[in-house]
Amino acid sequence: MGHSEVIVLDGHSLSIEDIVKVARHNAKVELAPEALEAVERASDLVHEWASGNDVIYGINTGFGDLATVPISRKDRRQLQENLLKSHACGVGEPFDEETVRAIMLLRINTLIKGHSGIKIATLQRLTDYLNMGIHPMIPSQGSVGSSGDLCPLSHLAITLLGIGEVFYKGRRQPAQRLFRKLGMSPLNLEAKEGLALNNGTTVMTAIAALALYDGVNTLKMADIAAALSLEALHGVPFAFDERTHALRPYRGQMTVASNIRRLIAGSQIIEKFKSERVQDAYSLRCMPQVHGASRDALDYVWDKVSIEINAVTDNPLIFVDDRVAISGGNFHGQPIALAMDFFGIAMAEIANISERRVARLVDSSLSGLPPFLIQESGLNSGFMIPQYAAASIVSENKVLAHPSSVDSIPTSANQEDHVSMGTYGARKGRTILNNARKVLAIELLSAAQALDFSILLKPGAGTKAAHHMIRKAVPFLKYDDYLYPLIRRVQELMDRSEILHAVEEAIGPLD
Incomplete structure (x- = not known):
């Protein structure tokens, strides 16, 4: 899918939304001319240093524990190539195309700030990769997240030398072969360039940015699914009263309560049954508190990722005006590690409470609905086993939600x-997110079925729009049917944001 917008990179103004445009929708990328001046000045200074004898880490020394080993002038270019060859040792399945595009974009954005010593020609080649749709093969496993993402970024960088593999137009092939086909020449890296390319938090941040963008939209879907379940279970509206939430004014909590009120506005179902009890089970009554806390968690993560995508995270950093290279630790991934552990926990909780609502929907002793949401239960199992599937997924998430940032290995x-x-931490955060979306799809499917048993009463404005969109893809089940494709169809509606768009068309944008 093409995208006409051009994202101009200057190292300071990239947004999470921009990353999605480039990674997912193939927006083109340009380098800001004013930023290139700083890149050139740093590159000139590195060239000067590489010709001299001052000891500067990564320019005329080895790496890591080999930092005390001096490298002679004649070997300094070979040092950069050796760095990438030896560090490109990842394992596991390759990252998907959109993740690789996000990684390349973030690498360009950090290097263009002019503190890394990269040549403009090298930056331009990475930009060409993005604009031409050349995607290095980057294995997904092998990074400890400090010194940055050395291993996966080396797989990105080594293709610039014509080594390694790339994906182009859906085909995996050696980089050298594609270069010959396209009339491109491999680059020769100068001093410091290999280290500039492979040192930094780019991979974890790219994964985090894409997962976070999807996580924010998933939280809106969680409110929609919850409102459908509330109506289907003939829940009462009192827990969403604005006055209650004003006394505990967390932004997320107040937002969710407002969303639920808007989704069920005008519901004859809520109106008819609201005098039957004063309060519901926690999975209904505490939706603002639980969903809201996850929203606040994602606000925290959004703040950290927004800083990181415009940060310089390699080492050493070059300060041209002061003519110094300073060794530090900006490559350490702890800010993103903590944030993405928090992200995973927040998304796991969305799945946990969703599964509890599904369990209530299928339990006739709690719901007052037909057992397992089907007529002639016994002969028909109805929605019994989708709840099992949801339970299995939330159990997986509970294991995955164990924080990876509390682990370290020298x-x-x-x-x-x-x-x-x-x-x-970022990879498993994304896995938890995808699992949570599966659970929400099961809740949406089950709640739509349950809501049909109140067919003579009109649902709320928002829930009606959601129900109508689900029914366009999935029928009401009178008898047992093959459920796998039905769950898939609801997932696809979520992936294309069709349910969310239908709801927002009916009641205005959800917060």
Whole structure:
């Protein structure tokens, strides 16, 4: 899918939404001319240093525990190539195309700030990759998240030398072969360039940015699913009263309560049954508190990721005006590691409470609805087993939600003796998110079926729009049917944002 918009990279103004445009919708990328001046000045200074004898890490020394080993002038270009060859040792399945595009975009954006010593030609080649749709093959496993994402970023960088593999137009092939086909020449990296390309938090941040964008939309879907379940279970509206939430004014909590009120506005079902009890079970009554806390968690993560995507995270950093290279630790992934562990926990809780609502929907002793939401239960099992599937997924999430950032393992002969594990934290955060979306699809399917038993009463404005959209894809089940494709269809509606768009058309944008 093409995208006409051009994202101009200057190292300071990239947004999470921009990342989605480039990674997912193939928006083109340009380098800001004013930023290139800083890149050139830093590159010139590195060239000057590489010709001299001052000891500067990564320019005329080895790496990691080998930082004390001097590298002679004649070997300094070979040092950069050796760095990438030896560090490109990832394992596991390759990252998907959109993740690789996000990784390339973030690498360009950090390098263009002019503190890394990269040549403009090297940056331009990465930009060409994005605009031409050339995607390096980057294995998904192998990073400890400090010194940054050395291993996966080396797989990105080594293709610039014509080594390794790339995907182009859906085909995996050696980079060298594609270069020949397209009339491109491999690059020769100068001093510091290999280290500039492979050192930093780019991979974990790219995964985090895409997962976070989807997570925010998933939280809106969670409110829609919850409102459908509330109506289907003939829940009462009192827990969503604005006055209650004003006394505990968390932004997320107040937002969810407002969303639920708007979704069920005008509901004859809620109106008819609201005098039957004063309060519901926690999975209904505490939706603002639980969904809201996850929203507040994602606000925290959004703030951290927004900083990181415009940060310089390689080492050493070059300060041209002061003519110094300073060795530091900006490559350490701890800020993203903690944030993505929090993200995973927040999304796991969305799945947990959703599964509890599904369990209530299928339990006739709690719901007052036909057992397992089907007529002639016994002969028909109805929606009994989708709840099992949801339960299995939330159980998986509980294991995955164990934080990876509390683990560390020393590397590089104990020179690098505390690492973040942030890349795995981001990867499993994304897995938890995808699992949560599956549970929500099961809730949406089950709640739509349950709502049909109140067919003579009109639902709320928002829930009616959601129900109508689900029914366009999935029929009401009178008898047992093959459920797998029905769950898939609801997932696809979510993936295309069709339910969300239908709801927002009916009641205005959800917060």
